[in-house]
Amino acid sequence: MLARARHFLLILLLAAAAPASAQTLERQVTHFPEKLEIGISTDEISITSDFRGADLTIFGAIDGFDANLLAQGKYNIIVTLEGPKDNATVRKKERVFGIWVNTQSMTFELVPEAYSLSSTRDIATIAPPRDIANMGIGVDHMRLVPLGFFGDGSNLGEFRNAFRRIREQNGVYQRDPGGVQFISSSLFKASVRLPANVPNGVHIVRAYLFRDGLFVAAKALPLRVIKTGLEQAITRAAHEQPVIYGLFAVTLAVITGWGASLLFRKD
DSSP: OHHHHHHHHHHHHHHHHSOTTSOOEEEEOTTOOOEEEEEESOSEEEEOTTOOOEEEEEEEEEESOOHHHHHTTOEEEEEEEEOOEEEEEEEEEEEETTEEEEEEEEEEEEEESOEEEEESSOGGGTSOHHHHHHHTOSGGGOOOOBTTOOSOOTTHHHHHHHHHHHHHHTTSEEEEETOEEESSSSEEEEEEEEOTTOOSEEEEEEEEEEETTEEEEEEEEEEEEEEOHHHHHHHHHHHHOHHHHHHHHHHHHHHHHHHHHHHTOOO
16 A cells, blocks of 8 residues: 555656646557556756766656566666757778878767766567667667768768767766666666766667567657856857957967967067
8 A cells, every 4th residue: 555655646746746837648559458657856057167967857757567577577667868969970081191080970960969878688689679769769779860871871881880889988978778777666766877978968868668578658858958157158159240259269369378478488
């Protein structure tokens, strides 16, 4: 009786945590009785000049679960945080006459600027790899389509692998198998890391529910990442008044260099 009361209370808390101004995106397979509810610890992250990253906590509950399947560990959760999308260029450097220069490049169309994934276990063991790939879940299954690509495609895999490797080395693409944990019978929580260089804009939190290897339901909520104070003013000036911003940056560099030369001048 106490467990049922706790479950009902968390469902109410999750409903209150969801942003009232944003529509919740849902995907539900009708022939499964289970439903997925999620909520996030905050719907907005403010980036200041001393921002060093943040941890986002996602809470969730499985409603209408099968107690026997739950006891056998047949339910699995995958949670992703996907950043705004933009074109991304990968360049290949080669040594030419002793100098490293860019010799080839490839631009991928509308890829997430940031991507974090947490799951109850390795996603390769949650569902068949083909199903995971078709749903585009995970860094390895991310849709990477070259923009204006011409050629035989022989180096496409090389550039895709390089793109994933660079993003993970920079910390903007992350994966954490085991980052989702059940805290009671059907209640779970996930922790997703936002790096210090997290991009500005609307990010999407998505949770996927699987039952014994089969996809059951998904739910999504928006998360706004905004710059405040001086960071916001600089970003706005760079985008809205690029000429003035460029002139100011050059002038500031000249003044700084001139001041440094006076300060450290040897008599």
